[in-house]
Each structure stands twice: as C-alpha cells, then as structure tokens.
Amino acid sequence: MIKFFRKIRKRLLTENKFSKYLIYAIGEIILVVIGILIALQVNNWNIERKSELKVNELSNNLLQELRGLKRLMDNQLQAVEYQQNLIQYVTNNNKIQMDTVFRLSKFDSFQVDPLNFAFSYIVYLNPRGDLYNSAINEGTLALLESEDIVSNLNTAYTMSEKRWAEHVDAENLINTRIQTYISNAYKDIFNAAEFVDQKGAWDKTTTHKVLQNIHADGELKYLLSAKLQILRFKYASLKKRNYRKVEELIDYFESKQK
Template sequence: MIKFFRKIRHRLLVENKFSKYLIYAFGEIILVVIGILIALQINNWNEERKNSQLEKNYLLSISTDLENLTYNTQRIYVDQFDEKIENLLFAKKYIEEPFAISDTIDFINTITKGAASFSGFYLVDDEAYQELVSTGNLRLISNDSLRKDLSEFYTDMKVQAELSKRYNTEYGNYVNAIRPFDNDNPSYLTPYDINEFLEELTTKKFRQLVDHELTYGYRTRRMAKSVVKNGRKMKERVDEEIK
C-alpha cells in the first residue's frame, strides 16, 4: 500500500502536476490523521472494555463481601445477642426475685452464656473495597452516586467497629473468674464452684455487672441490626449496577 502511494506521488511529480500533487499529499495527510484517530478510538474502546470488565469484577466481589458481612453480622451479633440478652434477663430476674432452681448446673450455664461476646463489635468482609481504595481503582466505579455511597458505608462501618472496641464490660471476665467453663464438658462444676457462683448472684456487684452487660448487649444488637439493614440495601444497589 505504501509503495502504491509512493508511485502515485512520483508520477505526479514527473508529469509536473504540482498542484495535483499538493492536493494528493494533503489528502494523504488527512488519511493518515484519520487512521491515527481510528487507532486511538479503537484503543480507547479496548481500554473502556477492560475497565468495564474490571469494574464488574470488583462489584461482584463487593457484592459477595456484603453478603458475607450481613450474614455473619446477623448470625453473630443479632441472633446470638438475642440469646445473650435473654440469658442476662434470666439472671436479672433471679437476682431481683429469687425462685426455686430445678437444675443448678443448667441454671448456672444459662447465666454464664450471658457473658458471650463481651469484647467488642468486629466487622470484616471488606477486602474488595479496600483493594479498590489502595490500588487507586475506586475511579473505576462509573456510577458517582454508588461510589459515594460505598465510601460512606464502609467509612461508617469502620467508625462503628472502632467505637465498639472501646466499649468492653467486666461481666465475662468476672463470670469466668468464679467458675471454670469447658466447652467440651460444660457440666463440669465442683460443689465449691456452684456454691461460690450462687453466693455471687446475691451481691450488688453481680447485679450491676448484669445491668452493664445488658446495656452493652442492647447497644451492640441495635448496631448490628443497622449494619444488616444497610448492608442489604447496599448489596441491592451493587447488584442492580452489575445488571
């Protein structure tokens, strides 16, 4: 093709058709420019296609993270805290209005379960979003509104998790200090353990610790329900964007 155009230019010069040569040369320049523009446009299309696929992959990963986040938060900090609070209320009821105990070991174990999860609220499953931020690829999220909402959602999650770590109670440590607990053998309690535990139930300190743990339980469960609700809404938005 290049040889073909070269022959045409040579023939025009030989025949002394300079004006036609200029027109031809100008046309050839236009063709070259058009070719460059087409190549650039094709390159842009390819780049956009790659970015679009990369964006979709990130959104799919974020959707999976959000599903895991809401599932684990519901399972650990809503469902288990429902049981935790129920057991604490059971202890509070006995402390305030003692009743006959039919099964002492089961009674103590029920109250002890109120000490579960007493060291803060932890959130995970944000790997895909953190990778977006750390690699500078957050710009790949083409929907400005979604990008903004994702940023606010994960920022809020981080703040809540950090705040919850500061809110620890002594109930779990106290309960574990007055009775040993073996997950493989939860019925293991010596007569001394039983007597000490029942005596502690009558103290003002134990009642205050129960109330403190209840406050923590209510607060954490409320936070967890908010995470589940907002996480599910965010997942719906991400899934809609993927479609």
C-alpha cells in the same frame, strides 16, 4: 498501499500538475489523520473495555465478600440479641426456669454456658475484608466511579469494626466488674460447684442458684443492667448503620449484574 500512493505522487510531479498534487497531498493527510483517529478510537475502546471488565470483576468479587460479611453480621447480631434476652430474663424474674435459660443461651445449635453468657461472654466482629483491603491498597476502588459506594464500603468494613471494638472495650470493663463482684459475693456457691464439661460450663444446680439470686441482688442487677445497655448500643450501632450499608451495597452490586 504505500507504494501505490508513492507512484501517484511521482506521476503528478513529473506531469507538473502542482494544483492536483496539492489537493492529493491534502487528501492523503486527511486520510492519515482519519487513520490515526480510528486507531486512537479503537485503542480507547480497548482501554474502556478492559476497564469495564475490571469493574465487573471487582463488583462481582465485592458482592461475594459482602454476602459473607452479611452472614457474619447476622450471626453476631443473633448472638447479641440472645444475650440481651437472657440478661433481661434473669434480672426481671424472681423465679428462674432453667429450660428458658438454656433456650435463651443457645443459638445456631450452639449451646453456651448460661453463666458465662450472662457474665463474661463477648461477641466479637472480625470481618474478612481481603478483597476490600486489596482494592484499597491497589487503588482499584476508584474504578467504581461512585463516591457514595466507596463511602458505604468504608462504613461497612472499617467503621463497623471500629464501632464494634469500642463497644467491646466497654463490655470488657463491665465484665471485669461483674466477675470481681460474683467471685466475692458468690464464692461459697462456686467453691462447691463443678464443671460439667471441659468448655467451662457450670453444673445446672450452680447455674440455677446464681441466676435465682440476681433479681434480689441489687449490685449484680445494676451491673447486668449496665451491660444490657452496652449490648443495646452495640446491637443498634451495627444493625441500624453498618448492617444497612451492607444490605444497600449488596442490592447495588446485584443490580449491576442484571
């Protein structure tokens, strides 16, 4: 092709047809420019295509990770809800029914010792954000081209863990006060008690004696009421803000797949 154009240029010059040669030269330049523009367009299309593939891959992977985070939050919220219900039950009733107690301290087929569940059990939140953290470090979140989505992702992963940790700190403090109090006020009961398994569950008689006294024990009732408030804040913080963000993000990334 280049040889063909060279022959045309040579023939026009030898025939002294300068005006025609000039027109031809301009035409050749235009063709070269068009070729360059086409090459640039193809290159840009390839770049955009690769970027789109990366966005789709990132979106799909984030969707899977967010679904896992939602399942984790579902389990943790359920545990906190059951913990609240147990504390409400033992502080509001002067006649404790053990079948109710065990029902309120069992979730996901996992039976928790009622005394530990009320006095010391803490629900932790450890979201697995491997892909999110990797995207942060690599700067690939910018590919999503949506500040709202990036902000929601930060809330879902970072803020949920931070806020939860703040409530856990408060919970640790109140648990320490509760355990200090019951170790003194209920020393005789616990000294005569037995563990029913290696996980530290108290026997049913001991559990019933301690729980039965809570309604009339002003100090312990007060401490448990304070813990109940912390659990309510903990539950509401995750449910109304972070959990909702996770649901919105899942809906968003699912809509991108359609």
